[in-house]
Amino acid sequence: GQSLEQPSEVTAVEGAIVQINCTYQTSGFYGLSWYQQHDGGAPTFLSYNALDGLEETGRFSSFLSRSDSYGYLLLQELQMKDSASYFCAVHRGSTLGRLYFGRGTQLTVWP
Amino acid sequence: NAGVTQTPKFQVLKTGQSMTLQCAQDMNHEYMSWYRQDPGMGLRLIHYSVGAGITDQGEVPNGYNVSRSTTEDFPLRLLSAAPSQTSVYFCASSRDASTMNTEAFFGQGTRLTVV
Numbered sequence: 001g002q003s004l005e006q007p008s009e010v011t012a013v014e015g016a017i018v019q020i021n022c023t024y025q026t027s028g029f030y031g032l033s034w035y036q037q038h039d040g041g042a043p044t045f046l047s048y049n050a051l052d053g054l055e056e057t058g059r060f061s062s063f064l065s066r067s068d069s070y071g072y073l074l075l076q077e078l079q080m081k082d083s084a085s086y087f088c089a090v091h092r093g094s095t096l097g098r099l100y101f102g103r104g105t106q107l108t109v110w111p
Numbered sequence: 112n113a114g115v116t117q118t119p120k121f122q123v124l125k126t127g128q129s130m131t132l133q134c135a136q137d138m139n140h141e142y143m144s145w146y147r148q149d150p151g152m153g154l155r156l157i158h159y160s161v162g163a164g165i166t167d168q169g170e171v172p173n174g175y176n177v178s179r180s181t182t183e184d185f186p187l188r189l190l191s192a193a194p195s196q197t198s199v200y201f202c203a204s205s206r207d208a209s210t211m212n213t214e215a216f217f218g219q220g221t222r223l224t225v226v
Contacts, residue, residue, distance in 0.1 A: 008151075033213060042201065042217040043154065087153060091213065098144070099203075099215060100170070103153040 002026030004102035006088055011108045012078050020073045020105045022088035030091040032064050032071045033099065038084045046073070046086075075107070083109045113137050117202050117218035124192040124225045132187040132221050134202030140216070142205040143185040144169070145177065147198040148220075154201065160185055192225045199223070 004024045012018040022032065031050035035043040047055055049064035049071060061074040075082055085106050089099040118133045136143065144159035156169030160179040174196060176188040185204075189196060199222050203215040 004153075031213065033215075035215075042219050043203075043215075044217070045214040048213045089154075098142075098156065098159055098169075099154075100156060101146075101154040103151060 002090055002092065002100050004088055004090060004100070006086075006102045006105050008103070009106045009108070011110065013110050014078055014080060016078050017074065017076050018078060018107065020075075020086050020088075020107070022071045022073075022102060024069050024071075024088070024090050024102075026090050026092055026100070028093040029066070029069075030093060032062075033089045033091065034060075034062055034073045035087045035089060035101075036084050037087065037104070043087065078109045080109050080111065083107060115202055115204055115216050115218035117200075117221050119221060120219065121222045122224070124189070124223065126192060126194060126225060128192050130189050130192065132189070132200055132202075132223070134185045134187065134218060135183050136185075136202075136204040136216070137183065138204065138206070138216070139182060140204035141182070141207050143179065144203050144215075145175070145185070145187045146201045146203065147171065147196075148201060149198050157187065157200075189223075194225045197223060197225045 006022045033048045034046040037043045047062040054063045059076045064071045085104040087101045087104045089101045115136045145157040146154040148154045155171050158177040160166045199220045202218045205215045
């Protein structure tokens with residue numbers, strides 16, 4: 001099996017920086033992905049880390065430490081439209097499409 | 112491209128009824144999967160397929176069947192609906208089951224209520 005832990009809620013103001021942490025326990029770990037989901041919508045892909053280090057995509061960055069079984073998503077220059085749920089998900093084994101999700105972090109951005 | 116299309120968007124079933132949730136993708140993706148999402152539970156993997164003719168169980172497969180006769184379609188069957196299956200169901204596809212192209216594309220979901 002696998003377990004993923006992430007905070008249930010985070011709040012911040014526009015223009016701020018927020019970090020959403022994810023710790024995981026799983027066998028056959030292959031990589032860590034992050035997804036965004038707005039209320040009533042479908043999850044959408046944000047980033048993927050297979051190796052230790054930071055991956056940057058515009059205002060969003062994702063970090064992985066395989067030795068610590070830990071990753072985080074960093075959101076900079078927050079905007080109101082970033083209010084959503086954010087999920088970390090582990091890829092187990094070489095079937096990379098097989099994703100196991102955490103319970104999600106609800107981010108609320110205030111004006 | 113339509114991407115991943117799920118039908119129906121909403122469904123109400125009576126306990127004991129059966130039904131099939133449809134999922135189709137037009138991206139020639141090899142990998143397809145079904146998730147259910149319940150409040151506070153994230154997305155839980157029900158079944159997945161790495162290609163036509165090949166399916167396997169995820170975390171919560173009981174009460175559900177799948178088949179993959181074509182690359183495009185991956186229907187999910189509820190054999191005898193129970194109130195515990197009330198949930199939002201998402202279908203997802205990825206281009207390849209074994210490469211570094213890891214992005215999963217999700218359909219818009221089917222909101223199922225079992226009464």
